[in-house]
Amino acid sequence: MKAVVRHRLFWPAVMLVVLLIGNTFYSPSFLKVTLRDGHFYGSLVDILRSATPLALVALGMTVVIATAGIDLSVGSVMAISGATACLWISELGDQNAVGGVLVAVALALLLSLVLGVWNGFLVAAIGIQPIIATLILMVAGRGIAQLITGGQIITVNSSPYKVIGAGYALAIPVSVIIVAVFVAVAAVLVRRSALGLLVESVGGNPTASRLAGIKSARYIWIAYVFAGLCAGIAGLIFSSNVSSADGNNAGNLIELDAILAVVIGGTALTGGRFSIAGSILGAVVIKTLDITIYTVGVPTSSTLLFKAIVVIALCLAQSPAFRAKFARRRSAAEATA
Known part of the structure; x- marks a missing residue:
């Protein structure tokens, strides 16, 4: 049992279950999933989407953080990717032409890869x-997205x-299938190979890896390119879902939620060590929390504070040092009782 409690995914999973159960008190059909017109519908499906x-x-972000880095530009890359695809499609004679849409998607992802290469160049080479x-691309990227969309x-x-x-x-929602694949x-690349x-x-341990002959710059570069590709696909999903591109608001502050998901x-x-499954679970927890805030009816003015309190509680529950200190205090209280 102790091994289960100490697992890195235990407390995020517990928080997710608590949020889901809590929602059922305000919406009894919250966990209900129905099949209509050949599609699954329900709050759980909405959370995943x-x-x-x-x-x-x-x-x-997980792979970048594993290299002891950070990527604050992912939101801007999302905006650029969505703007590029939507601009190309908007100028097509037939917007329903599959070939034209595929070209738009390819251009958006290619540009996302280039932006990832740029970040990797600044970090690994320079x-x-x-x-x-x-941060440079985070700021400049918004300007690029605005230029693409013409404001x-x-x-x-x-x-x-x-x-x-x-x-x-x-x-099943196509976006969920894309992410799952x-x-x-x-996961196969990073867990079934030496990568x-x-x-x-x-x-x-950068020093030890360098002494072992590992070319750190190469893998740091790969991490940022991969992060750029992920952000590019996310931008396509986001803009596709709303059938529009907003260079100013698309992906705004998503980098903070991404970092939080990785930490959760x-x-x-x-x-160093990283968990892909943990980051995905963290993302689901964050989105479940967002939907819970609306379901419960938390006032708009208190939304961010409520979210912060829940996140702090989760982080404290995950902390071995905090749990150990709490256990010692409880043991001392029982001894004096």
Whole structure:
């Protein structure tokens, strides 16, 4: 039992279960999933759909943090990706042309990869601190997205493009399938090959990895490129879901939620060992918390404070030092009673 409690995913899973059960008191049908017109519907499905962009961004952030880095530009990359795709589609003669939509998606992802290469270049090749290097693109990226959209919200009416974020396949949201496939491939690459171990060594002990002959710059570069790709796909899902691109608001502050999801999942910000499953679970917990806030009816003015209190409680529950201190105080109280 102790081994289960000490597992890094135990407390996030407990928090998720508590939130889900708590919602049933305010909405008895909250956990109900129905099949209508060949599609699954329900609050649980809505949570998974809304969590897909954050889950992808958190996935890329996990690998970056594992190298002892950080990427503050993921929200801007999301905005650029969505803006690029929507601009291309809006200028098509037939917005429902599958070939044109595929070209738009390819261009958006290619640009996302280039932005990831840029971040990797600044951090791995130039040696700029990750927080500063990615802060540059975080600020400049919003400007680039605004230039692409002309400072306006680009609206598209493309059925093939809308499938990415709002479509269904085999009764399951396409966005959920995309994330599941992407996470599975990433998990295989980092857990069934030496890549994950090399990334952890670079972040956990840079000096030892260098002395062992590991080319740290190469894996740091790969991490930022991967984060750029994840953010690019998240941007496509987000813009597809609303059939528009907003260079100013798309992906705004998602980098903070992504970092929080990674921490909730048990990955240390100091680098080294990381958990993909933990980060995905963290993203689902955050989105479940967001939906809980609306379900419970927390006033808008208190939303951020309520969210912060829940997150603090979860982080304290995860902390071995806090639990040990709490256990000692409880034991002392029982001894004096």
